[in-house]
Amino acid sequence: AQSVTQPDIHITVSEGASLELRCNYSYGATPYLFWYVQSPGQGLQLLLKYFSGDTLVQGIKGFEAEFKRSQSSFNLRKPSVHWSDAAEYFCAVVHNQAGTALIFGKGTTLSVSS
Amino acid sequence: GAVVSQHPSWVICKSGTSVKIECRSLDFQATTMFWYRQFPKQSLMLMATSNEGSKATYEQGVEKDKFLINHASLTLSTLTVTSAHPEDSSFYICSARNARDNQETQYFGPGTRLLVL
Numbered sequence: 001a002q003s004v005t006q007p008d009i010h011i012t013v014s015e016g017a018s019l020e021l022r023c024n025y026s027y028g029a030t031p032y033l034f035w036y037v038q039s040p041g042q043g044l045q046l047l048l049k050y051f052s053g054d055t056l057v058q059g060i061k062g063f064e065a066e067f068k069r070s071q072s073s074f075n076l077r078k079p080s081v082h083w084s085d086a087a088e089y090f091c092a093v094v095h096n097q098a099g100t101a102l103i104f105g106k107g108t109t110l111s112v113s114s
Numbered sequence: 115g116a117v118v119s120q121h122p123s124w125v126i127c128k129s130g131t132s133v134k135i136e137c138r139s140l141d142f143q144a145t146t147m148f149w150y151r152q153f154p155k156q157s158l159m160l161m162a163t164s165n166e167g168s169k170a171t172y173e174q175g176v177e178k179d180k181f182l183i184n185h186a187s188l189t190l191s192t193l194t195v196t197s198a199h200p201e202d203s204s205f206y207i208c209s210a211r212n213a214r215d216n217q218e219t220q221y222f223g224p225g226t227r228l229l230v231l
Contacts (some may be wrong), residue, residue, distance in 0.1 A: 041225075041227070043118075043207055044158075101148045102148070102220060103162055104158045
C-alpha cells in the first residue's frame with residue numbers, strides 16, 4: 001500500500017533562512033504528490049502539486065518542491081522563511097485513479113525564530 | 115474559485131446527542147467528497163469517501179452507523195455524528211474534487227471542531 005513519510009516532526013528555522021521539509025513516499029508507479037499547509041485551527045491550503053512533467057514545481061507563497069523518483073522523495077523548499085510560514089506542513093499522495101482519497105504524512109511543524 | 119465551506123465551524127454538544135456537519139462546494143460541482151478526522155497534533159485520517167447519489171465508502175475501523183454520510187447533491191455532503199460521545203471530539207475536515215478537473219486536486223474546507231461534553 002502506498003504511504004507517505006515525513007521524517008521530521010518539528011523543525012525550527014530562523015527568519016530569513018532557507019527551509020527544506022522532507023517527504024518520502026512509497027508507491028509502485030508515479031504518484032500524484034501534494035504539499036499542504038495548515039495554520040492552527042484551520043483547514044488545509046494547497047501549496048503545490050506534482051502530477052507529471054517538470055520535476056521542479058513552483059507553488060504559492062514562494063515554495064517549491066522537487067520530485068526525485070530515484071529517491072522516492074518530494075521535498076518542499078523555500079529560500080527565505082518568513083515568520084508567517086510557521087504552521088503544520090503535510091505531504092500527501094493520491095493513487096492515480098479518479099476518486100481516490102489522499103494519504104497524508106504525519107506532518108512537520110515549522111517554527112520560525114526571530 | 116474552488117472554495118469549500120463547512121458549517122458549523124465550531125460545535126459543542128452534550129454526550130448522546132447527534133451533530134450534523136455540512137460540507138459545500140461553493141463554486142464547483144463535486145462528484146466526490148472526502149471526510150477526514152484530525153486529532154490534536156496528528157495527521158488527517160480518512161474516514162469515508164462520499165460519492166454523489168451513492169452510499170459512502172467507509173475506511174476500516176470507521177463505524178458507518180455512527181458517522182452517517184449523505185451526498186445528496188453535487189455541492190453538498192453532510193456528516194452526522196450520531197449519539198456523540200467525548201471520544202468523538204475532534205477536528206473534522208471535508209474535501210471535494212471538482213467534477214470537471216481531470217487532476218486529482220482536492221479542495222479542503224476550513225474544518226469543524228467538535229467538542230462533546
